[in-house]
Amino acid sequence: NAGVTQTPKFQVLKTGQSMTLQCAQDMNHNSMYWYRQDPGMGLRLIYYSASEGTTDKGEVPNGYNVSRLNKREFSLRLESAAPSQTSVYFCASRSLTGSGTEAFFGQGTRLTVV
Amino acid sequence: AQSVTQPDIHITVSEGASLELRCNYSYGATPYLFWYVQSPGQGLQLLLKYFSGDTLVQGIKGFEAEFKRSQSSFNLRKPSVHWSDAAEYFCAVGASGGGNKLTFGTGTQLKVEL
Numbered sequence: 010n011a012g013v014t015q016t017p018k019f020q021v022l023k024t025g026q027s028m029t030l031q032c033a034q035d036m037n038h039n040s041m042y043w044y045r046q047d048p049g050m051g052l053r054l055i056y057y058s059a060s061e062g063t064t065d066k067g068e069v070p071n072g073y074n075v076s077r078l079n080k081r082e083f084s085l086r087l088e089s090a091a092p093s094q095t096s097v098y099f100c101a102s103r104s105l106t107g108s109g110t111e112a113f114f115g116q117g118t119r120l121t122v123v
Numbered sequence: 124a125q126s127v128t129q130p131d132i133h134i135t136v137s138e139g140a141s142l143e144l145r146c147n148y149s150y151g152a153t154p155y156l157f158w159y160v161q162s163p164g165q166g167l168q169l170l171l172k173y174f175s176g177d178t179l180v181q182g183i184k185g186f187e188a189e190f191k192r193s194q195s196s197f198n199l200r201k202p203s204v205h206w207s208d209a210a211e212y213f214c215a216v217g218a219s220g221g222g223n224k225l226t227f228g229t230g231t232q233l234k235v236e237l
Contacts, residue, residue, distance in 0.1 A: 040223045049132070051213060051229035052167075059223045067224070099166065105223055111157055112215075112225055114167045 011035050015100050015115035022090045022122045030085040030118050032100030040103045041083035042112065043067075043075060045096040052099065058083055090122045125150045125216050127228035135234040136204050144199040144231050146188075146214035155217035156197040158188055161230075162210045170212075173197065184208070209235045 013034045022028055034041065039060045044052040044067075054067030056075040064075050072094060074086045083102075087094060097119050101112040126149045136142055148154055155174040159167040171182025178190040188199045197214060214228045 042225060044227070049229065051129075052227040054224065054226065057224060065224075068226075101167075101225070103217075103223065103225065111169045111172050112217075116166045 013100055013102055013113050013115040015098075015118050017118060018116065019119050020121070022087075022120065024091060024122060026090050027086065027088050028090065029087075030098055030100070030120075031082070032084065032115060033082045034100075034102040034113070035081065036102060036104065036113065037080070038102035038104040038113075039080075040105060041077065042101040042103070043073075043083070043085045044099045044101065045069065045094075046099060046117075047096050055085065055098075090120075092122045094120065095122045096120060125154070125218055125224065125226050127214050127216050127226055129212075129214055129228035129231050131231045132229070133232045133234065135236060137236045138206050139203050142199075142201045142204045142208070142233070144212050144214075144233070146197045146199065146228060147195050148197060148214070148216040149195065150216050150218070153192075156188075156190060157215040157217065158182065158186070158197075158199050159213045159215065159227075160184075160210050161213065167213065170199070204233075204235055206235045206237055209233055 016031045042057040043055040053069045058064045058077040061080045076084045100115045103112040128147045157172045158170040173180045173190045211230045213230045218224045
């Protein structure tokens with residue numbers, strides 16, 4: 010059972026370059042999330058998608074765009090990378106069938122912007 | 124708006140001592156509450172969750188947490204800490220509506236002295 014799969018695991022970008030972080034889940038979850046983790050800041054929500062066809066901004070959306078391609082996939086795009094976007098990015102998914110349930114996380118993407 | 128506060132950035136305990144990690148939340152209705160653990164370089168693993176019923180919940184690895192509505196708290200406890208418990212711990216609050224947003228605290232880094 011793969012769970013939540015993120016690609017790539019590591020990436021180095023030059024300032025101004027663009028890239029897309031991919032995330033896929035095989036648990037038939039409705040909701041998907043993108044977080045960034047920085048030392049001392051915890052996990053901050055970038056964007057989330059409550060269900061297929063919807064996306065909403067989180068706490069730190071500037072400089073990012075997302076696409077909920079289908080129920081399984083939720084991608085995060087950096088159009089013009091900046092050093093401030095150096096971080097570890099986590100994708101998560103969550104089902105809300107029945108009672109509230111926990112989020113399942115991918116292993117993260119370590120992004121460095123130089 | 125929902126939020127989570129973890130007032131302790133770092134905590135150091137001796138192996139075998141008891142542990143309590145604090146978590147305070149802000150949410151308008153009955154929240155879904157979670158504790159996650161992250162070992163260095165790893166993703167996040169769920170320790171336990173609360174969304175209704177008994178206010179004392181048991182989790183994995185001998186952890187438990189108590190939901191106190193009057194104090195808006197969900198503190199994590201363990202009676203006897205093991206060296207392998209050294210990690211970063213995150214408290215999170217999940218919305219039951221409003222897009223199913225999931226918000227994390229800034230984390231508490233636990234160090235265990237042998």
